[in-house]
Amino acid sequence: MPSSVPSKIRKKIEWFFHRAEGAFLSDAVLAAEGAHLEPKEARARLADSGEHLQAMDLVGRFEQLERALDGDAEKRRAYVGQYGAAGVQCFRAGTETRIYCLAVETFPRHVNNVYVVLEPGSALMLDCGSDLPSSRRDLALGFAVMRDLFREDVRQEALDWCVISHAHYDHFGGSNAVKRETRAHLAVHELDARVLSCFDERLVVVSKDIDVYLRRAGIADDARAVMLGLYTAHKTLFKPVQVDRVLRDGDQIGPGYRVHHVPGHCPGLICLQVHDVLLTSDHVLARITPHQFPQAITPFAGLEHYFHSLAKIRKLEGINYALGGHEEPIWDLRARIDAMANFHRQRLARVLEVCDAPRTVLGVAEALFGHQEGYGFLLAIEEAGAHVEYLHDLGKLRIANLDEVATSRDPVIEYVAR
Known part of the structure; x- marks a missing residue:
């Protein structure tokens, strides 16, 4: 489009x-x-x-x-x-495998693709939505459409596996319901397993880390409070859940689907290779570039990891097309990866331009994205921060107010191009 x-x-x-x-x-x-x-x-x-x-x-x-x-x-x-019909579309992989894409409204006007992968003797679901009412509604509709229009003998409660692609709430929030209402075993990469099993701890610690980062980025106290409230919204409803299997790069699950670990957008993000089709989740998307945030907030995030993960997936052989966690199919995966990498290189060049004079991360975000409100404000700060962090790690930016940072208990950091 x-x-x-x-x-x-x-x-x-x-x-x-x-x-x-x-x-x-x-x-x-x-x-x-x-x-x-x-x-x-x-x-x-x-x-x-x-x-x-x-x-x-x-x-x-x-x-x-x-x-x-x-x-x-x-x-x-x-x-x-x-x-497809009513938000459900069928794709083919290998000789007997059907991959159903279910469009699920996980947050208001925010749609995820949940995938149900079927072949003889196996029923696997990748991601499970947010468990908000609209998410539960669309999942129930999706399974009904598969039975009604596509004549599949499949029910949510009879799944063998639910694989979580990564620990962002729109992808894993429904895992409580999966454990409670289905027989599916729950699997997630080892770097994200703790998010699900110790979620209350994770929410507290990450909220603190984000608050520190926002303060250093130049966000005022009242605005930080609002942003943290937006970050924790809905998440307090989630209860820690036992993970049945932790995944690592190269593992196989189901009837031989291969796990590719691709940290960057999220520490434990995986792509799942289903024969000749790659389910890319939020690593590669058809139109937008997935949100990036600094490794200073969460290890294994950040642009350095993301660039390496893009290069890793670009080298895969035998992939005919890819299906992302949002948006449309990706028919030319390598071309799309090249376009996304180039997009971030252009954004990095733009950050260097705007840092010709000292700028906070807030200042960089305003220069890149203009005025933002609500959750978009938090996303803009994190996206700008990921690019500032990468350039600073490469030595292309330096801290302009180093003396102030050295003597202040809660410094706001300013960056300038070398």
Whole structure:
């Protein structure tokens, strides 16, 4: 989709498609799991969105949807085979493996891709959403769609494995429900296992570390309090959960799916190789570059680890395409990795430019991203901080107010290009 189309518009149009496709479902499923879809209303909203459909190159999809809704079973099968339905799409890996992508609203207007990987004798789910009401709703709908439209004999409670790609709440928040309501064994990389099993400890310690970092970045006391409140929102609902298996780089899980450890965006982030398809989670995404934050807050984060992890995945052989934790499929994985690495190099160059005079991390964030509010403010500080940290570690930035830092108990640090 063209980058000129605002993200909010893209998400709204995709949501209209998912809702309109609810008309393909049986009356029983639509009443039980899909009552919120209201397909007729969504179809009308799409019909009134001609300008946006054209800008997003979705006119052809809409016309095919119209023909499928008004046509016979063959037209419906063709549409569902190409685009999926109601937020569920089927992909193929190897000879017998089906990978179902379930679009799950984990936070308001924030959609994750949860993957259900099926082959004879195996049912594995990658990630489990946030456990917020919208997340539970969309997971239940996704499994119902797999049974109703794709004729899969699969139920959430009968999964063999739930693999957590990394310990960010939109990906693992539903693991309490997984342990409580299903027979699935829970697996996560060893660097993120403690987040799940000692979550109350993790939340306290990381909140303290973030507070220290924000203070040094130049954030005032009242703003820090607001940002920390946003960071902990919803997370206090999570209870520590026992992990059944810790994963390491090169491990295999299920019927031979290989684990690739890719720290950077998160310490324990993994990609899962399912035969000739790579599930990249938040390591590589189709349109945006995944959020980066400083290693000063969490070890094994930071741009140095991220660049190494990108190079590692770029070298993989035998991958036909990739499926990310958000957004669309990635048909040319290496080209997308090159584009993301180049994006960060350009951002690093921009940070050097704005640090021609002493700047705090807050000042760098404002220069890069302009005025931000709410959670976006915290994300901007962390993203700017990751780039400042990388340049400082390379010796391309130095601390401009070193005497003040040496004598102050709670210093605000300023950086300047060498």
